[in-house]
Amino acid sequence: MTALNASSAAALEALTAVFGADVLPGDASPKYLQDWSGCAGGQPLAILRPRSTDELSRMLAICHAHGQAVVPQGGLTGLCGGAVPAGGEVVVSLERMNRIERIDIDSGTVIVEAGAILQTVQEACRDAGALLAVDLGARGSCQVGGNVSTNAGGNRVIRYGNTRDLVLGLEVVLADGTVLCMLNQMVKNNAGMDLKHLFIGSEGVLGIVTRVVFKLQPLPKGVSTAVVALHDYPAALRFLRHAQQSLSGQVSAFEIMWNDYLVTAVAAGKLRAPLDTNYPVYVLIDMHCGQPETDAGRFEAMLEQAIEAGWILDGAVAQSVAEAEAFWAIRDGVAEVLRDYAPTLNFDVSVPIAQIGDCAARIRGELDRDWPALKALFFGHVGDGNLHVVVCKVPSDHDSQMRIEDAVYSVVRSYGGSISAEHGIGTLKRDWLHYSRSEAELALMRTLKHTLDPKNILNPGKLI
Secondary structure, X not given: OOOOOHHHHHHHHHHHHHHHHHEEEOOOOHHHOEXXXXXXXXXXXXXXXXXXXXXXXXXXXXXXXXXXXXXXXXXXXXXXXXXXXXXXXEEEEOOXXXXXXXXXXOOOEEEEEOOOEHHHHHHHHHHHXXXXXXXOOOOOOOEHHHHHXXXXXXXXXXXXXXXXXXXXXXXXXXXXXXXXXXXXXXXXXXXXXXXXXXXXXXXXXXXXXXXXXXXXXXXXXXXXXXXXXXXXXXXXXXXXXXXXXXOOOOEEEXXXXXXXXXXXXXXXXXXXXXXXXXXOEEEEEEEEEOOHHHHHHHHXXXXXXXXXXXXXXXXXXXXXXXXXXHHHHHXXXXXXXXXXXXXXXXEEEEOOHHHHHHHHHHHHHHXXXXXXXXXXXXXXXXXXXEEEEEEEOOOOOHHHHHHHHHHHHHHXXXXXXXXXXXXXXXXXXXXXXXXXXXXXXHHHHHHHHHHHOOOOOEOOOOOO
8 A cells, every 4th residue: 555645644543543453454355345346446545344323423523534535335236336445445334234123013114224134134024024125136245225325226116116215214424423313114204304315325425324214015925927928128018017907016026138138147147048939028027916826816817818919929937936036047147147248338227118128229229330249138127117238248448338338328318318227326327427417416416415525535436
């Protein structure tokens, strides 16, 4: 590490004086230096792992006093570099703050610390008889504080909403160490401004989330799952409307996979294809059931009606939990694709649901015209307007990558869409944010940042 400036040296000395051996050196472990995007960072000044909100508050108060930059970290499953240190910051990992404090079935809430692993919380709630509906492929590694800070979407948004829709209350530590305890447990609370929404999706630039109150759902008694094949996106859209109407809003996932993605994910993950024949488009659909004996029949009747209407060409209904998990393994197999086809560019965009098919076709056309040798894979959460595109084995030079990004984001911009549907901005998408936000919106974001973090110590250079 290069010689420390006076303020960083003073911050490190003060932190060590208070927290001793809990202040790890910046080179203690490489795991704190990059996220799933592969975006490698520089060496931090130190690594802090608070055990409580009080410890974090005191740590931030010291950093604030010395103007020392801080990078909050969750499970490091992000794809935008948002939790990666540039070099010289203090990393604050929430991994020790992982307690599930209370599951209240009668109130339909769970209170949990920000460093808890999502799957651990899901399983605890399931054992208690309730559903935590936040769900995404990184569930076994991501932390709930990171889910809140990026307003994670995932697989169940079509029925239950984004993370924002499932958070009732938060506890947040501001840049100067001030603790905002907003652990509301009521669905209805209109006592002034709902300040938690400032911090949901703000990627740690306004404050660090330490505790979360999630709204729970009744635990479904069963799940019906199927993979179906279709001619094209318009057929998938008609099938979506039909399924939502026939099943009275019980569709809990509706995942689209174009042929290129499904074939690649099956090969990369050494998985079994759900159908014997290749088709242009596939949909993974499931329904959370309250009465499995009758609801399963309703689900299959809905599929039969779609086949008779000509929207579905072929399909397979899961006959067991293991078979349903095998279907989901294909949809969640993007990690293996990223591993086998690196370097990749990963696009997480959203446009109005009716325009996803056209948007995907235009993006494919742009890429095929200018980069015919590249392989692009398309999949997404159709029910909430979210399209994912993975461009494989991209050129390593920055100029080529910027041109590919501009080609994709320009198409999205033409639909009035978002350059980030659920992954956040971080550093990798920061320079494209103006494609989705007006200058007036960006100016207000900067004003909020300056008001809550006047010394710009929280996750500097990220998001804005």
